[in-house]
Amino acid sequence: MGTIMPDWMTLARATLCRAYKYTGVLSVHEAIARAYGRRFMTILLFHRVTDQRPEDGLTINTARFRRICAMLSRRFEVVPLAEVFRIVRSGEEMPKRTVAITFDDCYYDNLAAARVLAEYGLPATFFLPTGYVGTERVFDWDRGLAPMPNLSWDDVKSMIRMGFEIGSHTVSHANLGAVNMDQAREEMIASRNTLQDRLGIPVRWFAYPFGGQNHLRPEFVPLIREAGYDGALSAFGGFIRPGIDDQILPREAVPYFKSLAHLEVYLSGCLHWIYALKRSKPFEGYPNLWPTEYQSDFPASHSLIGSR
Numbered sequence: 001m002g003t004i005m006p007d008w009m010t011l012a013r014a015t016l017c018r019a020y021k022y023t024g025v026l027s028v029h030e031a032i033a034r035a036y037g038r039r040f041m042t043i044l045l046f047h048r049v050t051d052q053r054p055e056d057g058l059t060i061n062t063a064r065f066r067r068i069c070a071m072l073s074r075r076f077e078v079v080p081l082a083e084v085f086r087i088v089r090s091g092e093e094m095p096k097r098t099v100a101i102t103f104d105d106c107y108y109d110n111l112a113a114a115r116v117l118a119e120y121g122l123p124a125t126f127f128l129p130t131g132y133v134g135t136e137r138v139f140d141w142d143r144g145l146a147p148m149p150n151l152s153w154d155d156v157k158s159m160i161r162m163g164f165e166i167g168s169h170t171v172s173h174a175n176l177g178a179v180n181m182d183q184a185r186e187e188m189i190a191s192r193n194t195l196q197d198r199l200g201i202p203v204r205w206f207a208y209p210f211g212g213q214n215h216l217r218p219e220f221v222p223l224i225r226e227a228g229y230d231g232a233l234s235a236f237g238g239f240i241r242p243g244i245d246d247q248i249l250p251r252e253a254v255p256y257f258k259s260l261a262h263l264e265v266y267l268s269g270c271l272h273w274i275y276a277l278k279r280s281k282p283f284e285g286y287p288n289l290w291p292t293e294y295q296s297d298f299p300a301s302h303s304l305i306g307s308r
């Protein structure tokens with residue numbers, strides 16, 4: 001798979017976003033939005049950070065990842081996932097430019113990414129499908145491509161020693177929208193038990209595989225608590241706003257943003273008026289636009305490929 005959108009479009013967006021930022025319009029816009037009570041937080045989703053294959057909906061290269069880390073550490077408050085859940089549940093005011101970082105799927109390159117995160121002092125949570133860790137098992141979407149090794153249990157332990165948190169991503173990376181209740185329960189409980197037994201750490205968070213709206217049936221939501229998790233994450237985009245359902249929080253897949261400026265301006269929350277205009281809908285003072293916004297503006301490849 002190649003780039004997500006044509007290069008001229010990436011360039012145009014990056015140029016506009018840079019202009020928005022460097023003319024100072026962005027910070028004025030942000031200040032006004034906050035003055036009008038607009039509050040939100042964002043959880044970012046990464047999969048692969050590697051130079052071994054071209055960037056795609058799951059992959060960013062190592063140089064870009066480092067630039068993103070530098071930008072986040074300078075311009076945003078990067079907090080542990082638990083802090084995002086705590087703020088959502090406490091009802092306290094959501095702080096400015098607050099972001100959490102997550103990774104899914106246990107690619108071996110996450111170990112090097114963790115070292116870069118540690119260099120910048122950025123916390124992150126890595127969601128692992130336990131049936132893949134320490135094996136040569138290949139995800140269906142990677143079949144026929146150059147091998148992408150998985151993390152070993154020792155790799156995961158060294159990530160824990162670096163201070164990173166581990167969450168569950170089921171055992172077999174099952175589509176929980178296509179299994180029965182017993183299978184879903186087993187995937188959620190067994191993966192948590194394995195992580196806790198092998199790593200000797202508490203496992204509080206669950207990210208359901210594929211992460212779309214059809215990949216976790218509503219009747220399975222109580223299993224999150226039953227299996228012992230404090231909360232879960234989806235993998236489709238959207239900001240976290242006051243009053244959101246606090247059991248399953250949304251995430252933004254980073255590879256969609258092909259330039260640093262686009263990512264920063266997007267994370268500042270100042271692009272929503274563009275999406276509102278594009279849909280020719282009333283502005284309505286920053287309504288929660290998800291999921292209409294995402295489905296109308298984002299290419300299908302983003303939601304399908306960018307959310308394994």
Ligand SMILES: [Zn+2]
Pocket residue numbers: 104105169173209210307308
């Ligand atoms: Zn996944």
